[in-house]
Structures are given as structure tokens and as C-alpha cells.
Amino acid sequence: MTAATSPRVDLGGRRTGAGSVVAQLLVRNLRGIARMPSAFIPTLVMPVFFVVTFAGAFGFAGRAFGNGNALSWYAPMAVIQGASFSGMTIGLSTARDFETGFFDRFLLAPVSRLTLLGGALGAAVVRTLATTTVVLVAAAIGGVAVPGGVVGVAVLYLSAIGIGIIGALWGLGLVYRAQSTRVGPLIQVGIFLAIFLSTAQVPISAMSGWLPGVARMNPMTNVLRMSRSGFVPDQLDPPAGFGVSWAEMWPGLVALGLGTLVLGAFALRGMRRLSP
């Protein structure tokens, strides 16, 4: 028995590019923030809070911070923190998609897993741009000086984007495996340890005990140095001075590159395990 078929709707050809998919996923993500801002507002506020309190508390010790001042030391750090939180929120919103079952729709779509991941990372980048800008504005209001000029700010944005992506990959890798929001605290702890066991709070020269050794090994130290290169004069020995220098930058770029590769594999593998 052949079933009667009415003429099929012309769907205008099937292969729209991965670009449209990523764009659409991005739009959805940002729309989600607009409709439920409460999930994202802490991410915007906490880094500002951080820079204000730490700069206020340790303003007295200005010269200890790489021969600059506390605000210049902490503003880039807060930016990096905001970037990592942005990445984390992508992980959490994906976890929500799992819990509502909506993620199945993505898995059922005939798009490559890489494209789906790309959509999530695109959203992470946009959120990172937002948090970075907010912190910079707050720091500017607080009177931060940017001797490194536009280049310094650009390098800061670059570092932030890198961390945003890495934070998102970490969160997503865990969420793809756990498929629930239960894994939230683990995401946070990982990010927290990565940030604080480094030169986030003080330069290595000011550290005592076990901390300097750990901080030296932590790739985040390199990323922070890179992010501060336009803000803080004496991060290296011999000092590189004000302004961005290659010596301050390349370890950070290597750290970001390696981090992206390692955690990218972590996330992709997690996603591939979800379904063929």
C-alpha cells in the first residue's frame, strides 16, 4: 500500500551554514538574559564589588603592587574574575537546558557537535565583553590610570575573552557529563581555585609560605600578568615598565592557548559521550 503524499513543502535547500546556527544560538542565549536578568546580574556586580573592596582595603600598600597602586592591580583581576564567571553562567544555563529536556532538541538537530559548542562559546564571549566593560567603567570612575593606553585595554579584553572561553569550556565539560545543575558548586570551586591560587591578590614578591611556589606553577599567573601589562609597571624582573610588552604577554597567550585546547577537548569529549 502506498500512502498518498501531498506535494512536500519547499524548504529552500537544506544546508544553511554553521554560522547561522551559531548566530541563532547566540541570540537565544542573550534573549534569555534579557528575560531573566537575575541569573546574570550577580556576574556583573560581584567583580565590581571585588575591585572596590580590595582596592579600598589595600590602597595603603600601593607600591607593593608592582610599583603601581592597588586599583591598577585589582581592576584587571576583577575583569578576569568577571570573565570566568561569565563562562560559568554559560555552563549553568546549559545545565538548565538539560533539566528541562530542551537540550535533546539540540542533540536531535543535524548539526555538528562542534557547532553547538561554538554557539555556547559565542554566548560566553558576548557576556565576557559585557562584564569586562562594566568593570572598566567602574574602575574608570574610581580613577584608574591606564598608562598602557588603548593597547593595554585591548590586551585586557583579549585576556578576558580567553578566560571567558576557558571558563565556559570547563563548565560545559562538567555539565555535559553530569547533565544537571548539581555540578554547579564544582564548577565554581574549580574556577575559584584557579584564580585565587595565583597572583590575583598580591604579587609573588609579597607572598609568603607555600603560596609563591603554587602561584608560579599556575598558568593563571601568566594570564593575569598579561592582562595587567597595560596597567602595572613592574611585573617582571627586570621591570618592563609601563605599557604592554611582549615579555609580559607571550606566557599569557601560551597559557590561554593551552587551556583552550585542553579544556576544549574536555568539553567536546563530554558532548560526544552524550550521544553518537
Add this chain to the structure above:
Amino acid sequence: MTVALAPHRPNVARQSLVLSRRAVLSIVRQPQVVLPSLFFPLFFAALNAAAFDRITAAQPDFAAQYPSFLDFLLPATVLQGVLFGSTQAGTEMANDIEMGFFDRLLASPVSRTSILVGRLAGGAALGAAQAVFFAVVLVLFGAQVTGIGPVLVLVVCSSLLAVGIGGFGVVLGIRTGSAEAVQGAFPLIFVLMFTSSAFFPRELMTGWYGTVATYNPISWILEALRELLTLGWSTTEAVVAVATSAGIAALAIVVALRALRRRLVLAA
């Protein structure tokens, strides 16, 4: 033949005890709450001591009173532990409401006060235990305390603050009936702590930050505790610490009882 039961008045003390026991057991059975509340404050203490010891030691006045930054951090560490542990009271309250246990309690002749006392007892017990634990560990790592008296004040304040923070958490739990909402309030208390002199010496604060910290009651408590622990017993400081903590606890209890009563009216 049925036996007539003599009507009896609700025994507040006994009910409180039973409900307290339930709350304490519940906390003890949840290592995922207790362990982080013991581990993280210690971790922060270690981290911050290693990070800020030298910078603050460069300030002679500070260094004179606090040979090690750990000395400075002990009360703050306890406060952090209390914070981690005492959102539990509110979360459990919300869960009880969600699962209907709360309504069953309301329908029984359990006094409203004992419901509250019971809920908060768990946090208070944990707070006291945490204070002792942290004091012991930090002393082992080189912090110095001036005697048992100050440590006792620390323990008392810790329990009172647990009641206070737990109480406000319970209010949230009652008003929202959602564990998620209670946990969402966690950052607010975090903000409260950071705008005090809990983690940073107020003497060294610059600008308006110092002003804000001066008016924060958390600052009064922690500074008083630090004086006691590093400079020796002073009745004034002890009174300041305990009274302020008790004040916060009392306020929380009043607000919580009011919220409890409001909920009764709604449920009636």
C-alpha cells in the same frame, strides 16, 4: 472502651528539644554541608595569610598587634564558617514547607516558638563547634590566643551569629518556600561581610570604604573579638561582642516569629 486522654499543655522546652535534635541530626547527616563549612574557611585563612602577611607586616602598628596575619583572621574564619553553615536552617525550612512537614507541625499543638528554636538550634550547635575547631586548627598553625576566656566569647558569638544569620534565612524560607531563593540570598551576606572589617584591617582602609566599615555591626563584633584574642581579656570588648551578636540574633528571632505567625494566618 476508649481511654480518655487528658488534655495537656504544650511543653515548650520539651518540644524545642525534640525539634532541635531533629535539626542537629539533619545537619550531622549531611556532610556535604558540614565539610565545606569547615574546609573553605580554613582554606581562605591559609590563602589570605600567605598572601597578605608581608604587606600588612610592613605596617608597624598592625604588626605590633598581629604578629601573624592568622591572628587577625581567626574571628573572620569563624564568621565564614558560620555563614557557610547557617544558610542550612533557611533551606531546611523551605524544604519542610515544600514537603508539607511544616503544615503538619502547624496543625499540631507544637508551640510556634519551639518550631523556630528547633530550626535554629542546629545552626547554633554547628556554629559553636566550628568556633572551637577553627581556634584549635589556627593555633596549631601559629596563631596566638591570649586565653580561654576570649575563646569562650568567640564560641558564644559564633552561636549567636549562627542564630542571627540562620534566623534571617528562615524568614526567607518561610516567605518564599523555595530553597533556591534562600541560597540566592547567600551573596548578600557575603557583601555584608566584605563591607566590614572582617577581612581587612579597618585602620588601613582608605576613603569611604573605611567609613562604611565603621558603621557595620559585623565590624564591631569582629574587632572586639580580635582585641580579646590578641590583647587579652577586656570586659568592655567582651560585652560589645556578645551584645551586638545577641542583638542581631534577637532581631532575627523577632522577625522570624513574626513571619511564622503571618504564615499561620495565611494557612488558617
Add this chain to the structure above:
Amino acid sequence: MTPIIVAEGLERRFGDLVAVDGVDLSIDAGEVFGFLGPNGAGKSTTVRMLTTLLKPTAGHARVAGYDVVRQAGEVRRAIGVALQDAAIDPLMTGSELVHLQAVLHGIPAKVADQRGKELLERVGLTAAADRRVGTYSGGMRRRLDLALSLVHEPEVLFLDEPTTGLDPMSRMALWEEVRFLNRERGTTVLLTTQYLEEADQLAGRIAIIDHGRIVKKGEPRALKAEVGSPTLMVEVDGDPLAAAEVLATFGDERPSEHRALAIGLTGGAQQLTAVVRALDEAGVVVRHMELNAPTLDDVFAEATGRRLEGAADGSEQGAVEAAPA
């Protein structure tokens, strides 16, 4: 007719638990195939494997000519899926969801808009299209889910418990839609359900699954005829032993609910008077008596020794209430 869904020895383990234990299927293009079974039987797990959402731990399957594991992408292009819990994002509106689904399936934006409007109209959601899905009722969500599964005109449609929890009207509407799709577009439909009536009404062939295994396969009518004799169900006052003895002479015992006794009445409905007389002579007080032509529930009961839980919808003859003695 070429089979459009083929499964051989499909198995899925979760640790020690075997959720699907060697399922074989061969479903032709244009069929409506029903997968009937109680909760936890393995229906959803099987569907998830066939729709590339889950990797089988053993066996293989091909849908629309493509292997579900190695050619998952092509399979996804050919199938539409509406899962048990409507997969939605509560913050988006109906139109936005349909649009996203279209983009995900490679349909260009302008066509997507048009297609979205058509589909929403088809499932009766045009008025609600610009409202957030979080405000939709359960029935509306299911309809949206169905629209989403149809965006790219799939050859094969998988529906996992499509009417569970729906009111009767929504259920009827969905059945109509399934029949329409199958009739007008030749869409092959595989639906899972715990409702006998649904399987009976919609499916051309069914497979009954229990504890991960297919216990019966075939056309509903044929399966019922296989069972043969109608089921006589009797509830008595007092000790049922005497009644059981009497009934045993009229047919074989069948599984029953609560304290009722049931047999397959070998002689058919004509034997009814004889049964009543025999029970009366034995001094049995009958509370309730029911004679039903074989239903899918009986088919299930015969194959598994249990009744399908909470879904005995299939009575076709009246019940006889015994007057109080």
C-alpha cells in the same frame, strides 16, 4: 515495501540494569507502529536509541537507511521526535522556538518564518505564538512539541507517550493529526504508549514490550483473536475458593485485579447462563460479573502474567451487577 526502521538485537545496559534486552524490529515505510508497555518497560530507552540520543550497548539499528550510531547526522535529518516530556525553553515564545528549530535543521530564515506560521496554525497555537512557552498549558506544550518535530518534514516521526496526561479532547486532536500525517504525507509513525486504546486506535501493528523484551508483535486484531475466548471476571462475597472451583470447570484461569477471579470462558458468551447457575448451586454470592471480549490487556496478560497497570480501557461488553442477595 522496504523497512524504514530496522533494529537487530538492540540492547541497552545501565550498569547492572538491562533496560532494553535484545529488541528486534522491522517497520515499513508508511506504517503507524505502536509500542505498548507499562512504565519502565524500556519503551523510552528504545526510542532514544532509535533517535540517536542514546548509544546501544549491543545490537544495531537503521532508520531511513542510515545506521543510528555511525550515520547519526543523516538519521537526524530524516526523523522528527516528540519526547515524553515536551522539550521546551520556558523563556522563549512559541514562534521563537519554531524558528530556532528550523534554523537548527538548516532551513533558511525566510522560509523558516513562513513554515513556522503554518505549523503553529496546524496545531492551533497561532494565538499563543507570541506568548512565552512557560505560560502554556500541558496540552499546548505537547502541541508545540509536535510542531517542532515536524518543522523539517521528516519521513519518520517518533512520538514517545504523546498523550500521557492530556485531556480527552487534546488526545483526540492528536490522534487526528497522526492519522492525517500518515494518510496525507505518508509519514511513518512510531509511537510508544501505555494506553491500550491508543495502540488499538492508531496502530496498524503493535509490539508489546515488558522488562526490555518484546513479548508480542503483530496486528492488534490478530493478537486479540489469538487470545481466543472472552474473559469472565467475577467478584464474590466471602471466601472465593468455592467460586474458583466452579469457574475452573468453565475455563483456564487468567490474571485479574484485586480480589476478582478471572477465567477465559472457553465456551464463549453462550456459557454465561451455565456459569451463573453453577455458581448459584454452589451457594456463591456474586457481587459483580463482567464479560469482555479479548482486549490488548488480555494479550498482555497472557504474554506476561500481569495486567497492564492503570490502563484497562478496552471493555467492549457491559458489566453485569449481581443483585444483593
